[in-house]
Amino acid sequence: MYELSTNDEKIRELLNIETPIVLEKSIINNNSSSLIKNILNTKNTIESYEQTKIQLENLYDSLKDIFDYAKVPMELRDRQFLNKTGFAMSPANAITTINDVFRVSAFVRGIDKAIKDLKKIYKNETLHVLYPACGPLAPLLIPLLAYYKSSNIYNENDFKVTFIDIQEGAIISLNEILKVTNLDIFVKDILLMDAVDYKTNEKIHLLILEAMQHGFTKEGHLSISKHFSSLLDKNGVFLPQEVNIDAILTIGEDEYNTQWKDKEFTNSIDIDKKIFKKRVVLGNILKINLGTLKNMKILNLDENTKLVKCATLTIPNFKNEDNRRIILFSTNITIYKDEVINEYDSGITHPLPNLDICINFIPQTDKKKTDLYVKSGDNIIFYYKLVGLPGFLVTKENR
Numbered sequence: 001m002y003e004l005s006t007n008d009e010k011i012r013e014l015l016n017i018e019t020p021i022v023l024e025k026s027i028i029n030n031n032s033s034s035l036i037k038n039i040l041n042t043k044n045t046i047e048s049y050e051q052t053k054i055q056l057e058n059l060y061d062s063l064k065d066i067f068d069y070a071k072v073p074m075e076l077r078d079r080q081f082l083n084k085t086g087f088a089m090s091p092a093n094a095i096t097t098i099n100d101v102f103r104v105s106a107f108v109r110g111i112d113k114a115i116k117d118l119k120k121i122y123k124n125e126t127l128h129v130l131y132p133a134c135g136p137l138a139p140l141l142i143p144l145l146a147y148y149k150s151s152n153i154y155n156e157n158d159f160k161v162t163f164i165d166i167q168e169g170a171i172i173s174l175n176e177i178l179k180v181t182n183l184d185i186f187v188k189d190i191l192l193m194d195a196v197d198y199k200t201n202e203k204i205h206l207l208i209l210e211a212m213q214h215g216f217t218k219e220g221h222l223s224i225s226k227h228f229s230s231l232l233d234k235n236g237v238f239l240p241q242e243v244n245i246d247a248i249l250t251i252g253e254d255e256y257n258t259q260w261k262d263k264e265f266t267n268s269i270d271i272d273k274k275i276f277k278k279r280v281v282l283g284n285i286l287k288i289n290l291g292t293l294k295n296m297k298i299l300n301l302d303e304n305t306k307l308v309k310c311a312t313l314t315i316p317n318f319k320n321e322d323n324r325r326i327i328l329f330s331t332n333i334t335i336y337k338d339e340v341i342n343e344y345d346s347g348i349t350h351p352l353p354n355l356d357i358c359i360n361f362i363p364q365t366d367k368k369k370t371d372l373y374v375k376s377g378d379n380i381i382f383y384y385k386l387v388g389l390p391g392f393l394v395t396k397e398n399r
Contacts, residue, residue: 024062024069025180031059032146040112044102044345046269053101060098063137063177067095070176072136076169083166085196085220086211086390091136091169098139102267103210103346107140107239110336111208114237115159118205121235127159128188130204132195132224133211134163136173140208145183159206160188164195196220196227203233209240215329215352216245217391222288222308222384229293242334243288245392247313247382249280249325252353266350268342280325282313285382285392298386306386312397315359317376324361328353329392357394372396 035055042048072091080090098104118127131141141161148154165171171192178184191198195211207228212221225238232238259272286308299307318325328351333341343349356370357380363371372394374380379397384390 024065025182028059028062028066028181029146029150031055031062032143033150035059036108036143036147039105039108042105044105044267044341046267048105049101049265049267052105053099056099056101056104059143060095060137063098063142064095066177066180067091067136067173069180070173072169072172076167076172079167079169082388083194083220084387085194085223086388087213087218087220088166089135089219091167091173094135094167094170095137095173097135097347098137100346100348103341103348104139104143106333106335106339106341106345107208107210108144110239110339111140111144111206113339114206114239114336115154118235118237119158122205125203125205126157127205128203129159129161129206129208130164130198130228131161131208132164132198132228133209133220134165134170134174136165136167136170137177138163138174140210142177142181142183145186146181149183149185156185159186161186162189162191163187164191164193164198166192166194168192195224198227198231200231203236204228204231205233205236207232207236207238209238210348212243212331212348214331214348214350215354215391216243216286216331216384217352218389220390222390223386225288226293226296226298229290232290237336238290240333240335241289241337243286244284244332244334245286246330246332247282247285247311248328248330248351249282249315249318249359250328251275251278252326254278255326255328255351256353266344268345271344280316280318282315282327283311285311285313285329286384299383304387307393308384308386310382310384310392312379312381315374315376315378315380318360325359326353326355327357327359327394354392354394 077092078090081088163174175190178187209224211219211224213219254275259275260266263270330343330351331349332343341349343351357372360375362373374396381395381397383393385393
């Protein structure tokens with residue numbers, strides 16, 4: 001059967017006419033190079049934010065054009081669902097994560113440093129880089145690959161990448177982007193599957209994973225991390241190196257409104273010192289690194305209920321301010337060495353309030369079955385749910 005559109009594209013190619021998609025290739029490579037040069041020569045600061053933001057938006061526009069050109073069916077673009085490890089975000093929503101400035105910047109610098117260090121350890125080996133839950137744009141790695149190729153820093157003999165995603169729409173998009181940009185030379189494999197089902201006898205030298213939302217909820221980062229912690233080579237690098245979640249008591253109005261009313265965007269640098277001092281830190285409830293992952297014990301209550309027991313903390317007496325505080329989950333992430341994403345720096349580290357926990361008060365109206373009433377002196381136990389929508393479950397310790 002004669003396909004006009006396919007034939008026309010072939011004719012344009014034979015005539016050496018620059019089609020829109022060919023032009024995007026040049027734009028993406030140029031934008032990626034200038035973006036990565038900027039990121040590698042800066043830190044996450046207020047001064048660097050605006051320029052990086054503009055560069056990421058420009059790159060996003062070009063990558064989205066290819067995403068559209070890939071003709072991902074609408075039902076696959078918008079498809080989102082719960083799988084056995086958590087929420088799978090739709091490709092249409094996932095493409096926007098590239099605009100999270102401090103998140104992308106910290107990962108880019110961390111990945112670049114990790115590859116340099118790994119090349120010193122595995123001098124004569126082609127590194128195997130694994131990127132599960134990569135999404136339709138693989139935003140933490142695609143710009144770096146374009147920069148490495150155009151600058152002749154690394155080639156396909158230095159490392160190969162296995163991309164994994166559970167969303168078919170993401171895989172269609174990623175295949176098109178890598179082909180159009182000629183970055184498929186770095187590809188070892190592109191797999192449509194649940195990351196926790198991945199098995200291999202080959203070495204994994206570098207694992208890049210970011211499958212989380214604020215408050216460490218909804219997505220399957222912990223389950224995926226647990227799975228790959230046993231597959232990583234003994235001298236390999238797992239990124240991020242550490243994720244810390246703390247439980248904090250705070251005054252909601254001050255925390256979320258007062259300190260940000262005159263700021264253009266939230267970030268750790270602009271946290272109000274006076275409001276910060278009013279916080280009451282209960283303590284760390286979950287620390288995720290290779291050591292804790294390998295030793296983590298899973299409580300299997302039944303086939304549909306899996307928990308990790310995290311920490312038991314005590315509600316203190318408050319010396320100052322209103323007793324009616326809210327509890328929030330604060331996330332701080334070490335990507336690699338000194339590359340970090342602190343609370344408020346990113347969508348994934350924006351502190352998440354838990355309004356179901358009522359501390360030193362009982363609501364007069366709008367009571368919910370999920371409410372937990374606790375008071376100063378009570379011990380509360382934090383569990384992490386691994387099935388359904390992942391997130392923290394808080395209970396009161398029986399005495």
